[in-house]
Amino acid sequence: MSWILLGLAGLLEIVWALAMKQSEGFTRPLPTAVMVLAMAGSFGLLALAMRELPLGTAYTIWTGIGAVGAFIAGVVLLGETLTPLRAGAALLIVSGMVVMKLSSSV
Numbered sequence: 001m002s003w004i005l006l007g008l009a010g011l012l013e014i015v016w017a018l019a020m021k022q023s024e025g026f027t028r029p030l031p032t033a034v035m036v037l038a039m040a041g042s043f044g045l046l047a048l049a050m051r052e053l054p055l056g057t058a059y060t061i062w063t064g065i066g067a068v069g070a071f072i073a074g075v076v077l078l079g080e081t082l083t084p085l086r087a088g089a090a091l092l093i094v095s096g097m098v099v100m101k102l103s104s105s106v
Contacts, residue, residue, distance in 0.1 A: 002052040002106065009045035010065025012038045017070040021078070042066075057104045064097040 019035035026032045042062075050058045068090050074080035 002049045005045045006049035006053065006058055006061055007065065009042045009049060010062050010069065012042035012045065013062065013066030014069035014073055016042060017066060018073055018077070021074075053106050054104065057100050057106070060100045061097055064093050064100075068093050 016035045016038035019031045019038060022028065022031035023035055024031075046058065046062050049062075071086070071090050075082045
């Protein structure tokens, strides 16, 4: 169950990052509100997942989901540039997440 909570926390991290971008420096109320709610949900789910998961593992997976997810969302939804170097960097993050998961005893 803790891994599911962690995955959901990571997905909410992507939501709040996108909403932050759309808030245009907190000048647009709706995206700002979405960002705050998604942030609270993400942190809350991360805290629940950390009841069972080691800190280093949980935090690494959470930030990795958010970082790679925000990168993909930026490319797909916002038209950001996809270069081989950026894709390689995202793959390195995913590789680190896989190794961290495999090395976890939970």
